[in-house]
Structure formats: structure tokens, C-alpha cells
Amino acid sequence: MSLDPRTAHKDYAYSLDLDRSLFHGNWTTPSADPQNLKLHVARMEFVASRLRGETGMRGEQGLVGEAARVPRVSFSAALTYPQVDPGTVVFDKVLVNDGSYYDPYTGIFTAPYDGRYFISAILTGHKNEKVEAVLSKSNVAIARVDSAGYQPEGLEYKPMVENKPNTGSLGIFNIILPLKVGDTVCVDLVMGKLAHSDEPLTVFSATLLYEGAEE
Numbered sequence: 001m002s003l004d005p006r007t008a009h010k011d012y013a014y015s016l017d018l019d020r021s022l023f024h025g026n027w028t029t030p031s032a033d034p035q036n037l038k039l040h041v042a043r044m045e046f047v048a049s050r051l052r053g054e055t056g057m058r059g060e061q062g063l064v065g066e067a068a069r070v071p072r073v074s075f076s077a078a079l080t081y082p083q084v085d086p087g088t089v090v091f092d093k094v095l096v097n098d099g100s101y102y103d104p105y106t107g108i109f110t111a112p113y114d115g116r117y118f119i120s121a122i123l124t125g126h127k128n129e130k131v132e133a134v135l136s137k138s139n140v141a142i143a144r145v146d147s148a149g150y151q152p153e154g155l156e157y158k159p160m161v162e163n164k165p166n167t168g169s170l171g172i173f174n175i176i177l178p179l180k181v182g183d184t185v186c187v188d189l190v191m192g193k194l195a196h197s198d199e200p201l202t203v204f205s206a207t208l209l210y211e212g213a214e215e
């Protein structure tokens with residue numbers, strides 16, 4: 001509603017009078033007279049509506065911004081050949097390799113961004129023979145699996161007991177790791193024989209959850 005010059009001075013005078021009544025105590029307290037408070041509120045809303053200018057025209061819509069960049073980083077690879085010797089497992093059959101950051105010739109994944117990554121591996125061994133492996137980050141062991149179960153003695157104390165046949169034949173890694181650009185991740189076989197097949201039995205996977213420097 002536009003301001004009417006014929007009544008503006010009256011509205012302004014009324015607002016001054018209302019200010020005096022509100023801020024100089026010329027009105028009863030709300031607890032004593034609630035109707036008085038409602039009347040003052042109604043008067044204030046009326047004055048504000050009369051003094052408020054008209055809403056301006058809506059401006060033109062701005063240009064559409066660029067879409068947020070979401071890096072596509074993920075891979076999944078399977079083992080299709082016998083792996084019987086200790087060392088880095090080379091998962092040779094690539095199922096997914098977004099960004100090509102996994103090398104199927106070395107079995108190593110290299111992080112292209114700082115961030116949090118979900119790493120997973122399923123290691124299927126031969127029956128009656130245990131599988132032991134470690135997940136390595138930049139040549140440092142981060143996690144270990146032993147399909148025979150945990151034994152506190154370790155290989156160096158009871159090697160003969162450790163080498164006895166065992167029905168366990170499955171090891172699994174599921175872990176979230178903070179990685180920096182250039183960090184590498186791989187699976188190293190310590191002991192056992194990994195099952196291989198055109199239908200994936202032994203699989204290594206990773207994906208970037210979100211970017212962000214390690215705190």
C-alpha cells in the first residue's frame with residue numbers, strides 16, 4: 001500500500017503518540033489489562049502497514065552456476081589366477097575402475113584426492129587351509145585377517161601349530177581409511193592359497209566417500 005500524503009502526517013503523529021504511550025509508561029501493564037496490550041499491538045501493526053513502502057519488482061534471475069564437482073573414484077577387481085606365494089595380491093580382472101586409479105598389473109590403488117575411503121577385500125582360500133593377509137597403506141600394515149582365528153602367540157612362537165591344516169578359508173577387510181594424495185593401498189598375502197575363478201571369489205574394492213584433508 002502506498003503512503004497517502006493526506007494522512008501521512010496523521011499517521012506519523014499517531015505513531016509518535018503511540019511511542020510516548022509505550023515507552024513513557026502511559027499504559028497499564030499487560031497483566032493488569034491484556035486488552036490494552038492487544039490494542040497497542042494492533043495500533044503498531046496499523047502504523048507499520050501505512051508507513052511501509054510498496055514491494056519492489058522482482059529482479060532478473062541470475063545465471064545458472066556450475067554443478068558441484070563430485071569426483072568419481074571407485075574400483076573393484078577380482079583374482080583369476082593362482083596366488084600361492086606371499087606378496088602383494090594382483091587382482092587382475094577389473095570390474096570397475098572409475099578414474100583408473102587402480103593398477104591391475106601391480107594390485108595397487110593410489111589415492112587421487114585427500115579424503116575418506118572405504119576399502120574392502122574378500123579373500124577366499126582353499127578348503128582346509130587357512131588364509132592370512134594384511135591390508136597395507138603406503139607399505140605400512142593397517143589391518144590383518146586370519147581365517148583360522150586370532151592366536152596371541154603369533155607365527156614366531158609356534159610356527160608348527162600355525163601351519164596345521166584348518167577348516168577356515170575366508171578373510172574379509174571392511175575399513176574406512178583417511179588417505180592423502182599419493183597414498184597407496186594393497187592386499188599382501190602372508191600365508192595360504194587364494195581361490196581364483198572367472199566368477200569372483202577373491203575381490204578387492206575401494207571408493208572415495210568424500211574429500212577432505214586429514215585432521
